[in-house]
Amino acid sequence: MKIRAVIIDDENRIRRGIERLIVSNGNQWDIVFSAGDGQDLVTAYDENPFEFDVLFTDMRMPIMDGLNLIKEMKSRTTFNPVVISGFDDFQYIQASIREGVIDYIMKPIDREEFHSQLEKIKHKVKAQKEEKEQEKWVNEQRNYLLYRQQLEKLKEATADDTDISLLHELKEFPSGYFQLLKISIDQTVYHKRKLTEDEWKNWVLAHDNIVLEALRSIQIKNWYWKTDGTNTWILFQSETPAESIWIDTINEFVKTVQEYVQYYTIFSHSIAISSTFEDLLLLTSIKSELSSWMQFRWIYGNNQLFSYEKHPEPKSSLNGEWHKFQQIIEQVLLSLKDVNKQKLKKSMSSFKEALFLLTDPKEMEQVIRAFLLQLTHFAIQQQTLTALDSSLLELKQSEELFRTSNLNEIMFELDQRLNTLLSDLIQLQNHRVYDQITIVKEWVRNHLGDNITIEKLARQVYMNPTYFCEYFKAQTGETALDYITRMRISHACELLLTTNLKVYEVANSVGYSDSKYFSKLFKKYYGELPSKYKTNMVATQD
Incomplete structure (x- = not known):
């Protein structure tokens, strides 16, 4: 120095x-x-x-x-x-x-x-x-903590279904002129399907690093945060009204980021940027507006730039068409009920054709959600819900799918679920010729040492769990739990007499991690604790 x-x-x-x-x-x-x-x-x-x-x-x-x-x-x-x-x-x-x-x-x-x-x-x-230097360090730490506090307030205020009271926290922000920007990776469902989990994380990290590096190169105060793995938000602030140099800097940042992401990663992304505003209480409504612009990627494709000066206006085209869509959905469900693959393919083709004629992404989403809801009800009626709970219901509840940039991605995923449902219906049709109780009992005997649940048992015969419990007891005269316990204790008795396993090892082998609880059950069935039972049986044989 x-x-x-x-x-x-x-x-x-x-x-x-x-x-x-x-x-x-x-x-x-x-x-x-x-x-x-x-x-x-x-x-x-x-x-x-x-x-x-x-x-x-x-x-x-x-x-x-x-x-x-x-x-x-x-x-x-x-x-x-x-x-x-x-x-x-x-x-x-x-x-x-x-x-x-x-x-x-x-x-x-x-x-x-x-x-x-x-x-x-x-x-x-x-x-x-x-x-x-010490004063500088203290100021840097103070500014960093203040930035983190402000960032947390922004995250809370812009989260989905935020209570309006949280918006008042934004009043503590320094006054000025703001501009909100959203960056969203295109075709996320496609990329996740093609990449391993680690590959996906690494490419997202590379994407985020490009954005952050470009952000560090501009001299404009900003807050950067992510709402999930694919959506990035940046709030820019200026103490004076947006001058041409400020606007030009942000536009250059947007251009650079889009070019670098396409060149250095496998992704493209779309960007939506608001006009300038002074009142941060408008932030949630502006956030919703940018997200609605993003959904127009369903119509215009990927790598889009939406701004206040250049953004799509929704035009309703669904009026009077609901009846048409309902008829097509009924045809899809009928072809599933008949387990007719050709009819299903034809009715789905009609559904897609009608859907792509719509010009408002929100109306497209309404139609798809209505379709999924009826499809779920159909699965329940056909007693196939347990086989589909990891596919149909996830699709219904996954907002990520509806935030994707490509309508073809949604239709691909929908086709995948329909094919799964059709396969399950075919298996259900075939399995009904067999004795369902025999199938369950055989499965139990082969999985005595595993974690057995009612849901797993019901899935073997494509039944609803509640209905399965009633069906099993009506057919066998005992509950599924009593049957499983009886089979486990019987097999435990066999292991005690034919192996050198200790009591706790036998308990683990038949699915009981608590050896005391196992001993209690064993005594209930055989009148003695396992160790004493084995001693007496060995003495009798001698």
């Missing part, structure tokens, strides 16, 4: 001598400017400002004396003044002390005394720098 010095003295011999003395005091000193008059320093600084720590200046100079020089430079920057003066300049020295002079050097200059004064000045300047 070098101490930067400036030397001003109109006597060349003295000035050069001071320079040599400073340099000889060690490599911690660096002379950044030297001149014969105060005006030279003022002129040089005004032309090209530079930082310095200590100003060594003579008091009496022809154009600008030391006292006026200190005043002039104090109005421009921060430094430590040291005056060089003769014994007859006492009044000047008093005035300079009032201007913050930290030391003065008397002419003629004594070498040893000068070195001693330099050491004092050096320690003082170092202490100032350390204090300044």
Whole structure:
């Protein structure tokens, strides 16, 4: 950490001598400017400002004396003044002390005394720098914590279904002019289907790094956050009304990010950007507006840029068409009921054709949600819901699918679910010729050591869990739980007599992690604890 010095003295011999003395005091000193008059320093600084720590200046100079020089430079920057003066300049020295002079050097200059004064000045300047660095660090930490607090408030205020009371937290934000931007990765469902989980995470990370790197390169205050793995929000702020240079900077940022993402990743993404606004209480409505623009990717495709000046207007085209869609959905359900693959393909083709004629993404979503709801009801009626709960219901509840950029992705996923449902119906049709109770009992015997649930049992015979429990007891005279317990204890008895397994090992082998509970059940069936039962049976055989 070098101490930067400036030397001003109109006597060349003295000035050069001071320079040599400073340099000889060690490599911690660096002379950044030297001149014969105060005006030279003022002129040089005004032309090209530079930082310095200590100003060594003579008091009496022809154009600008030391006292006026200190005043002039104090109005421009921060430094430590040291005056060089003769014994007859006492009044000047008093005035300079009032201007913050930290030391003065008397002419003629004594070498040893000068070195001693330099050491004092050096320690003082170092202490100032350390204090300044500490203050800088504290301010950085304070600003970072403030930024994080503001960011959390933005996340809460812009979350889905946010209570309106949370918006009042935004009143604490610094006033200014804002612009909200949304970045959304295109074709997320397609990419997730093609990539492994790790590959997906790595590509998303690469995408986010490009955005952040571009964001760091612009000098505009902003808050950056993500609502999920594919959607990024950036709030820009300016203290003055949006000037052309601010708007141009953001537009250049948008252009750069889109180009770099397409070049360096496998993704494209679309961006929606609002007009400028002052009231942050409008943030949630603006967020909803940007998201609605994004949904038009269903119609216009990927890599879109939506803005206040260039955004699509929804045009209703569903009026009078609901009856048509309902007829097509009924045809789909009828073909499923008949397990007719050709009829299903034909009716789905009609559904897609009618759907793609709509011009408002919101209406498209309404139709698809209505279709999924009826499909779920159909699955329940056919007692296939347990086989479909990981597909149909996930699709129905997954907002990510409806936020995807491509309508073809949604239709592909819908086709996948329909094919799963059709396969389940075919299996259900085939399994009904077998004794369903026999199937369940055989499955239980093969999985005694596993975690067995009613849902798993019901899934083996494509039944609703509640209906299965009633059906099993009606057919066998005992509950499914009683049957499982009886089979487990029976197999445990066999293991006790035919193996050297300890009691807790036998318990684990038949699905009981708690050996005490197992022993209690065993005694209920055989009248004795497992260890005693084994001892008695071995003694009897001997």
